[in-house]
Amino acid sequence: MEESIVPAISIRDVHKHFGPHEVLQGIDMNVMPQEVVCLIGPSGSGKSTLLRCVNFLEVYDGGEILVDGALMGYEIQYDGTRRRASEERIRESRRDLGMVFQHFNLWPHMTVMENVTEALVSVAGKTKSEAQKIGIKCLERVGMAEKNASYPAQLSGGQQQRVAIARALAMEPRIMLFDEPTSALDPELVGDVLQVMRKLAAEGMTMLIVTHEMGFAAEVADRVVFMEGGRVVEEGPPDKLFHNPESPRFAAFLKSWTQRNGQTV
Amino acid sequence: METLASFFAGWQSFITENGPDFAAALWVTIRISLFSVVCGIGLGFLAELGRRIFPWLRTPVACYVEFFRGTPLLIQLYLLYYGGPRLGIVLDAEPAGMLGMSLYAAAYFCEIFRAGFDSIPEGQREAAHCLGIRPWRRLWRIELPQMAQIVLPPSVNQIITLIKDSAVLSIITVAELTKTATRIMNISFEIVMPLCLLALLYWFISEAVAMASNRLEARLTRHMAR
Numbered sequence: 001m002e003e004s005i006v007p008a009i010s011i012r013d014v015h016k017h018f019g020p021h022e023v024l025q026g027i028d029m030n031v032m033p034q035e036v037v038c039l040i041g042p043s044g045s046g047k048s049t050l051l052r053c054v055n056f057l058e059v060y061d062g063g064e065i066l067v068d069g070a071l072m073g074y075e076i077q078y079d080g081t082r083r084r085a086s087e088e089r090i091r092e093s094r095r096d097l098g099m100v101f102q103h104f105n106l107w108p109h110m111t112v113m114e115n116v117t118e119a120l121v122s123v124a125g126k127t128k129s130e131a132q133k134i135g136i137k138c139l140e141r142v143g144m145a146e147k148n149a150s151y152p153a154q155l156s157g158g159q160q161q162r163v164a165i166a167r168a169l170a171m172e173p174r175i176m177l178f179d180e181p182t183s184a185l186d187p188e189l190v191g192d193v194l195q196v197m198r199k200l201a202a203e204g205m206t207m208l209i210v211t212h213e214m215g216f217a218a219e220v221a222d223r224v225v226f227m228e229g230g231r232v233v234e235e236g237p238p239d240k241l242f243h244n245p246e247s248p249r250f251a252a253f254l255k256s257w258t259q260r261n262g263q264t265v
Numbered sequence: 266m267e268t269l270a271s272f273f274a275g276w277q278s279f280i281t282e283n284g285p286d287f288a289a290a291l292w293v294t295i296r297i298s299l300f301s302v303v304c305g306i307g308l309g310f311l312a313e314l315g316r317r318i319f320p321w322l323r324t325p326v327a328c329y330v331e332f333f334r335g336t337p338l339l340i341q342l343y344l345l346y347y348g349g350p351r352l353g354i355v356l357d358a359e360p361a362g363m364l365g366m367s368l369y370a371a372a373y374f375c376e377i378f379r380a381g382f383d384s385i386p387e388g389q390r391e392a393a394h395c396l397g398i399r400p401w402r403r404l405w406r407i408e409l410p411q412m413a414q415i416v417l418p419p420s421v422n423q424i425i426t427l428i429k430d431s432a433v434l435s436i437i438t439v440a441e442l443t444k445t446a447t448r449i450m451n452i453s454f455e456i457v458m459p460l461c462l463l464a465l466l467y468w469f470i471s472e473a474v475a476m477a478s479n480r481l482e483a484r485l486t487r488h489m490a491r
Contacts, residue, residue: 055395057391057394057395087400091394091397091399092397094394094395094397095397097395098395099391099392099395101388101391101392103386103388105386105388105389105391105392106392107389107392107407107411108411109410109411118396118398118406118407119396119397119398122398122399122402122406123396123397123398123399164392167392167396168395168396171396171397
């Protein structure tokens with residue numbers, strides 16, 4: 001039955017090299033519409049690289065990534081070979097994707113409102129007042145509306161990340177990608193950001209999340225994917241995965257996490 | 266008392282006699298500096314932008330920068346003014362000076378802009394990519410405003426250095442400040458007064474540039490932690 005639904009993201013046998021080092025060694029994975037998938041694994045396992053391949057911030061060199069059924073980053077030529085798509089095409093393919101970065105990547109010389117409305121004006125073609133209406137709505141969704149006139153440097157990390165989420169939401173993406181959204185935050189600021197993400201998930205947003213927050217993954221994810229050494233080692237619903245890991249590697253990863261955090265997932 | 270009075274009298278007659286010449290020369294120096302700063306910034310920016318967009322421009326731009334930074338301005342001006350005619354480039358002293366100074370300045374500004382571009386974290390460009398913002402818009406709205414505050418201090422240094430370097434134009438007979446002061450020294454056998462006035466005038470221009478840049482810097486950094 002699942003075959004009839006087009007996956008929001010379809011990753012097929014994706015390979016990626018950094019020089020001689022193969023960081024992605026054939027990844028297969030689907031993210032269905034409205035599904036929340038968490039990518040977990042040790043540092044260097046390739047999970048962030050994979051996420052960045054999905055919106056073509058990193059060029060993958062083997063396999064294919066389909067976003068809403070359309071090939072990301074490449075054009076198939078008449079002779080069947082493929083070449084890198086034009087920047088215009090890549091921009092077009094990214095329209096459905098919102099991206100949230102580990103280090104927020106807000107533009108420091110713009111106010112919160114300007115950060116959120118920049119693409120609305122310059123890409124979506126809204127007038128300034130339309131953009132500000134949308135902007136304030138998006139900022140309300142992340143609880144940052146009253147800070148709309150502040151500059152990023154005046155906000156805490158958690159607040160900056162919520163603004164970054166609002167900036168991505170403003171373009172009405174159908175899929176949100178999160179690249180370790182809480183890893184750069186002080187522990188007491190993590191909660192607010194996770195709360196916003198929880199709400200998004202509840203609203204039915206399709207989300208692919210690279211995270212180290214196991215508790216969050218267990219609670220919110222529909223499916224958890226454990227990666228190591230550029231491969232998917234194990235995947236499944238969080239209940240099954242966290243309580244009944246099949247592979248010894250994931251069991252060991254879970255055990256060390258439990259020891260470090262003094263609690264089970 | 267007597268000496269002080271004669272001191273002032275000496276200056277007074279010196280200024281009345283040579284003031285107009287110095288004023289004219291000051292204008293020449295300002296004119297040449299302004300022209301070469303504007304052209305240098307423009308050309309330097311284009312060169313830097315060009316090599317970022319077109320990889321094949323990297324080597325030519327690098328050669329250009331290395332040549333103009335690595336050789337003395339004096340030699341460049343000699344080559345242009347005295348060697349130029351052999352290649353069919355015949356210019357009067359002042360246009361030759363302006364051209365030479367502009368080419369020289371562009372090499373330095375190109376490097377200043379390189380540092381400016383490099384200072385913007387890649388993540389900010391990635392954020393723009395992800396939102397579908399086009400390259401020119403990104404340059405205008407995201408990169409340039411942030412670069413401005415970063416390239417401003419080194420640019421001001423460079424501008425002041427250029428203004429003072431324009432003294433070299435005296436050797437290709439441009440009637441700018443230094444040339445004028447030397448000429449007056451040769452005619453009047455007065456050494457101290459022309460040199461003091463010369464130094465004072467350069468200092469005056471540099472100070473004006475520095476003051477203007479301080480104002481601009483305050484404006485550009487208004488978003489920084491308040």
